[in-house]
Amino acid sequence: MTTPLPGISGFAVYAPPYRVDLNDWCEWTGNDWGKVRTVIGRGFRMRGPNQNVYTMAANAVMRLINQYEVDPSKVRFLGLGTESSLDNSAGSVIVKGMVDRALRAEGQPPLSRNCEVPEFKHACLGSVYAMKNALRFLACDGERYQAIVVSADIAEYARGSTGEPTQGAGAVAMLLEAQPTMLEVNLAGSGSASDYRAVDFRKPLSRFCHQAPRHNGQVQDLPVFNGKYSTTCYSDETLHAVRDMFTRRSLAGGQYFRNLAAVFMHRPYHRMPQSAFALTYLFALAHGGLEDRAELRRYCDAAEVDHGKLVQEMSRSPSLLDLVEADAIGEEVYPLSMALLRPFRATDTYQELIEQKMQPGSESMMELGNLYTGALSGWLAAGCEDALRRGLQWRGRELLTIGYGSGDAAEAIPMRVVPGWEQAAGRIAFSASLGYAVNLTQLQYESLHDHGNAAHLPAVSEDEFVITRVGQRREPGFCDQGIEYYEFVRAREQIRRGTGTS
Numbered sequence: 176m177t178t179p180l181p182g183i184s185g186f187a188v189y190a191p192p193y194r195v196d197l198n199d200w201c202e203w204t205g206n207d208w209g210k211v212r213t214v215i216g217r218g219f220r221m222r223g224p225n226q227n228v229y230t231m232a233a234n235a236v237m238r239l240i241n242q243y244e245v246d247p248s249k250v251r252f253l254g255l256g257t258e259s260s261l262d263n264s265a266g267s268v269i270v271k272g273m274v275d276r277a278l279r280a281e282g283q284p285p286l287s288r289n290c291e292v293p294e295f296k297h298a299c300l301g302s303v304y305a306m307k308n309a310l311r312f313l314a315c316d317g318e319r320y321q322a323i324v325v326s327a328d329i330a331e332y333a334r335g336s337t338g339e340p341t342q343g344a345g346a347v348a349m350l351l352e353a354q355p356t357m358l359e360v361n362l363a364g365s366g367s368a369s370d371y372r373a374v375d376f377r378k379p380l381s382r383f384c385h386q387a388p389r390h391n392g393q394v395q396d397l398p399v400f401n402g403k404y405s406t407t408c409y410s411d412e413t414l415h416a417v418r419d420m421f422t423r424r425s426l427a428g429g430q431y432f433r434n435l436a437a438v439f440m441h442r443p444y445h446r447m448p449q450s451a452f453a454l455t456y457l458f459a460l461a462h463g464g465l466e467d468r469a470e471l472r473r474y475c476d477a478a479e480v481d482h483g484k485l486v487q488e489m490s491r492s493p494s495l496l497d498l499v500e501a502d503a504i505g506e507e508v509y510p511l512s513m514a515l516l517r518p519f520r521a522t523d524t525y526q527e528l529i530e531q532k533m534q535p536g537s538e539s540m541m542e543l544g545n546l547y548t549g550a551l552s553g554w555l556a557a558g559c560e561d562a563l564r565r566g567l568q569w570r571g572r573e574l575l576t577i578g579y580g581s582g583d584a585a586e587a588i589p590m591r592v593v594p595g596w597e598q599a600a601g602r603i604a605f606s607a608s609l610g611y612a613v614n615l616t617q618l619q620y621e622s623l624h625d626h627g628n629a630a631h632l633p634a635v636s637e638d639e640f641v642i643t644r645v646g647q648r649r650e651p652g653f654c655d656q657g658i659e660y661y662e663f664v665r666a667r668e669q670i671r672r673g674t675g676t677s
Contacts, residue, residue: 180362181313182355182590185599186556187239188608189231190345190543193221193623193632196614197340203617206340215340215444219544221615222329222344224390224628228259230640230661232327233273235346237640237663239323240278242602243350247274248284252312252322252351255294256302256548258378259329259396261659266294270325273640277663287320298376299441300580302326302548303588306349310360313353322351328547331395334624337402341444343544347552357559357599358574358590366420368412369584373499375408376400376581390627392645392657400581404504408495408583410451411508413440415492416577416585417455421462428463429470432456436572436592438532439558441579442550445541451577453529454509454516461489470524478518485511495583536561542609551578556605563600570594638665 196218201208222231232255240247255267262269271292275285291312295305302324309322327346332338377399386394421427432438432455440448460471475482493508507513519525536557546553555576562569569592578586613633615623622629643662646655 179354179593180359180591181310181351181353182357182359182593183349184352184356185239185243185245185350186552186559186603186605187235187242187348188345188553188556188603188605189234189238189347190220190608191222191226191231192611192613193223193619194218194612194614195221195342195620199614199617200340200620203620204335204339211340214446216541216544218542218612219330219341219343220345220612221342221620221623223632224623225641225643226344227261227391227393227642227659228257228327228329228346229261229269229273229659230642231344231346232257232270232325232348233277233640233661235327235348236270236274236323236325237277238604238608239325239348239350240274240283242604243599245321245323245350246284247278247286249287249321250323251287251289251317251320252291252309253286254291254305254309254322254324256296256305256324256326257294257328258296258298258301258547259327260294260296261393267292267325273661273663277640280663297584298580298582299328299443299547299550300578300584300586302347302552303578303580303586306351306360306552307362307365307586307588309351310362313351318353324349324351324552326546326549326552328549329396330545330547331397331624333397334621338398338400341545343546345543345546345549345553347546347549347556349552355593357593357596359593361589361591364420364424364589366416366418366423366587367585368415368419370412370415370495372404372408372495372581372583374399374401374504375405375583388657391642392659393627395627401504404495404498405581406447407508408581409441409443409447409579410454411493411495412579412583412585413451413577413587414455414458416587417459420587420589421459427459428467429456429459430463430467432459432532432575433528434573435532435575436567436569437535437558437562438575438577439536439551439555440533440577442540442554443545445537448577449529449533450516452533453519453525454512456529457512457515457519458489461486474515474519474522478515480511480515485515488512535559535565535567536605539605539609551576553605556603559596559600560603560605563597569596638663640664 295301305324325348460467539557619629646658
């Protein structure tokens, strides 16, 4: 009998109630709803006036503890993955502080005083790095304990930019154990890749130097990004991470992908992971056996793409940083592969393999928007819940997860579904977490986006953490300037106070 690998035993999701319907957004902005619905999704969430990345993370952790009846005193690792930090000193311990106070108020023990509280930042890959470190903790010195990793982010883009419809906000918490009840994570068989890309997607602190704080002291975290170049970086780093995983596990060809139960990837918007996975599959064919190469040649012949030149292109490792230095970030580094990808989308293989493997949870994620570090774990949670609902036979089968963080790095991590996974999946409550939503008007959206507040916003409907005030004192004996104070407020109390309204 093999010893189980550490892994995941539960998920919990928090989505703020304030929702932008992308159909409405298209009417406001004159965008094509048909295209937006197909490529991006149906809606996204926005953080409220009294919310930030830490309140959302704490909400998700509290839900995880309650949904899975976790003994908080056994949690000795609380990792926070985010790229929306508000403090350059503290991070995860802020979440711990909120959760401890709420647990004590409910008559429960707090999280262990001996709990590690690291924060991980690398764009959207931060939570994957947090998960890997939590698993290493469980495998090395935390076998008798539990770990929680929470991913929380606020994806904001300038109004009028190409990124505007891909915004989002929320948090996803994961329960990890040495003997998991849902997914074993094969770190030894994982693949990693990283490379510096300069202007892919960045958040330099200089953006804040002259920014006046908005409602509740919040700043607007608009990134510096280059859309076409960023898409190329995502695909290229994904290819390299999967290639490393294949090397470490002595895999080759497309059969590996065909045998998978499902594939989950970093998800900035609906279409992007589909394209990256399809490209990865074509690359796998180029390095597979006779049948794989014959399949690839059939696609080439149908698309009138030179097979020999394509294989040469798929065997090299281009430097995307050279494009920046040559002021040519709009150039395609895999032109033949991309030329083949377009007609490949129309094939039966694409429909039966790419779309089918990525179908679990995909519909639910079209409602959530981009969660940055939470995009992958959120999709994995939605997928497990969806698989349970549809009665998919996942026991003992492998899932492939691929995380990505701009800048650039990627992780290809295989997971195995353990026996009895259904019970843990039944507690995820992903759909329920999206149950309460307030569709914003155009004026509310624009005001909440630009100023951090809006008129006539209803209070949140559930028990949640909120920001009660922001410190302003700067005196010789005491200073709390810019430090947020939090409270766990019951829904009925929020309604009485009017919390969340202007």
